[in-house]
Amino acid sequence: MKTLSLCMIVKNEEENLDNCLKNAKDYADDIIIVDTGSTDKTKKIALKYTKNVFDFEWQDDFSKARNFSFDKAKTEYVMWLDGDDIILNDSVQNIIKWKKQNSNEDVLMCPYVTGFDSEYKPTYSYSRERILKNVPYLRWQDPIHEVITPTGNVVFKDDILIYHNKKNKEYTDRNLKIYQKMLKNGQNLTPRQQFYYARELYFNNKIDDAIHELSKFISERKGWVENNIEACLNLSRCYKLKGELDNALSALFGSFIYSVPRGEILYDIGNIFLDKNQLDNAIFWFNLALNSKSDVQSGAFVNEDCYNFLPALQLCLCYYKKKDLKQSYHYHLVTKALKPNDSRVIYNDKFFNENLKKNDKK
Numbered sequence: 627m628k629t630l631s632l633c634m635i636v637k638n639e640e641e642n643l644d645n646c647l648k649n650a651k652d653y654a655d656d657i658i659i660v661d662t663g664s665t666d667k668t669k670k671i672a673l674k675y676t677k678n679v680f681d682f683e684w685q686d687d688f689s690k691a692r693n694f695s696f697d698k699a700k701t702e703y704v705m706w707l708d709g710d711d712i713i714l715n716d717s718v719q720n721i722i723k724w725k726k727q728n729s730n731e732d733v734l735m736c737p738y739v740t741g742f743d744s745e746y747k748p749t750y751s752y753s754r755e756r757i758l759k760n761v762p763y764l765r766w767q768d769p770i771h772e773v774i775t776p777t778g779n780v781v782f783k784d785d786i787l788i789y790h791n792k793k794n795k796e797y798t799d800r801n802l803k804i805y806q807k808m809l810k811n812g813q814n815l816t817p818r819q820q821f822y823y824a825r826e827l828y829f830n831n832k833i834d835d836a837i838h839e840l841s842k843f844i845s846e847r848k849g850w851v852e853n854n855i856e857a858c859l860n861l862s863r864c865y866k867l868k869g870e871l872d873n874a875l876s877a878l879f880g881s882f883i884y885s886v887p888r889g890e891i892l893y894d895i896g897n898i899f900l901d902k903n904q905l906d907n908a909i910f911w912f913n914l915a916l917n918s919k920s921d922v923q924s925g926a927f928v929n930e931d932c933y934n935f936l937p938a939l940q941l942c943l944c945y946y947k948k949k950d951l952k953q954s955y956h957y958h959l960v961t962k963a964l965k966p967n968d969s970r971v972i973y974n975d976k977f978f979n980e981n982l983k984k985n986d987k988k
Contacts (some may be wrong), residue, residue: 628725630757631656631699632707635682635691639709640666645791646711647675653713653721654705660695668709686804689766696765705757710792714746720785721757732759732778737922740790741929743965748787752927756788770804771822782923802826817848821857828860837864844880852926855881859890862898871898888926889918889933896940909944912937935964942974951981 632654636643650657657676661669662684672679680698682691696704707713713721724734734757741750755774758764766772805823808815815823824839840861843849849857858881865874878895881887896911915937920928938960945954958974965971 628703628727629655629701630703630705630721630725631658631701631760633658633660633692633695633699633704634707634709635660635662635688635695636664636668636672636709637662637684638664638666639668640664640671642710642792643668643671644674646707646709647672649713649715649718650675653718653725655701656699658695658698660691660698662691686807687769689768689772692766692772696760699760701760703757704760707788708790710790712789712791714787714789717786717788720783724757724783724786729781730779731757731781732761733764733774733776733780734758734786735776735780735782735923736786736788737784738788738790742789744967746789749931750927750929751787751922753782753922753925754788756783756786768816768819769808770801771819773818784922797829799826799830802830802832817843817846818850818853820846821849821853824857825860828864833864833867837861840864850925851884852924854884855888855891856927859894862894866898871901874898887914887918889915889920889937890927890929892918893932893937893940896937900940900944903947905944905948909941912941912944916941935961935968938964939970955982 630653632650634646634657636659639646647657657678659669659672659676659679660682661672661679662682669679678698680694682694684691692706695706733755735753736756737748737751738754738756739748739751742748755776758774759778764774764777766774801822805815805819805826808819809823820839820843824836824843827833827836827839840857844854844857844861847854858877862874862877865871865877875895875898878891878898881891892911892915896908896915899905899908899911915932916934918933920930920933922928938957942954942957942961945951945957955978958971958978961968961971962975
């Protein structure tokens with residue numbers, strides 16, 4: 627049977643850590659917690675679950691802290707979580723089943739679910755290197771948005787889902803400041819670092835700077851395919867915030883040179899045409915989004931709703947604007963089948979029930 631250590635770096639996670647660790651002993655042979663400077667009850671909570679709680683002086687480098695936690699492990703495999711992650715019971719059981727299997731994976735890629743509905747159905751996810759052989763060549767790189775390059779026998783485990791369940795959703799400029807410090811110190815960013823630096827600018831509402839960095843990243847053609855596609859999407863959204871819809875469209879169309887259009891791209895194109903009140907164009911692109919397929923194993927950031935619920939919701943609106951109540955109602959039923967408890971679906975359901983009754987009386 628395989629042995630597995632859960633390795634975590636934490637800071638001020640008293641609101642989340644109990645929820646993260648409550649079932650850890652069910653699947654982990656050892657728990658290693660590295661605290662990077664908590665001022666709350668995080669360490670006290672961690673000690674309820676393991677004696678292996680270590681201090682690590684924060685150095686603006688997530689990879690150093692994570693590698694420190696991995697180096698404390700003595701098991702065959704290591705697994706990482708953040709303090710605000712949770713694993714539901716089905717996935718816990720699937721980890722246990724995997725441990726019992728006579729298999730020899732180097733890296734298990736698992737869905738990281740960062741968006742989900744009230745029933746824990748994923749709406750936004752991407753694959754991460756989650757469980758790895760405890761060997762020196764599988765270690766973290768990059769001080770921010772750290773990564774381990776998957777190598778060897780890499781296996782995708784879609785039945786082991788990790789949910790990011792952060793209670794405090796406020797976005798901070800912590801990551802941006804680390805990148806700015808790197809640049810101030812004269813460090814040249816790798817293409818991957820360029821991409822994430824540009825995204826941090828966008829997420830911190832530094833739109834003009836984000837446009838400059840995203841455009842530079844895309845034009846240099848040195849990035850990974852999925853990062854290039856995501857950069858086009860982010861660039862488009864920057865232009866849209868500035869009201870430059872034609873530039874926003876151009877950025878989205880620029881993603882087509884890399885791969886088959888993603889649902890996220892198609893959906894955003896549809897929305898721009900809807901904003902322009904070009905309903906037939908909008909319908910065309912929303913239909914393409916509705917008929918596209920997501921692929922979480924691609925490593926891309928996947929918004930599942932862009933492949934079904936959201937384009938169907940917009941098609942309902944488009945056909946209503948075209949005064950085609952029959953087609954509008956058809957797409958309402960599509961959304962109702964997907965998310966009957968969504969507030970927008972409930973509102974539309976009431977609207978159609980009232981209007982269809984009026985039409986029946988005519």
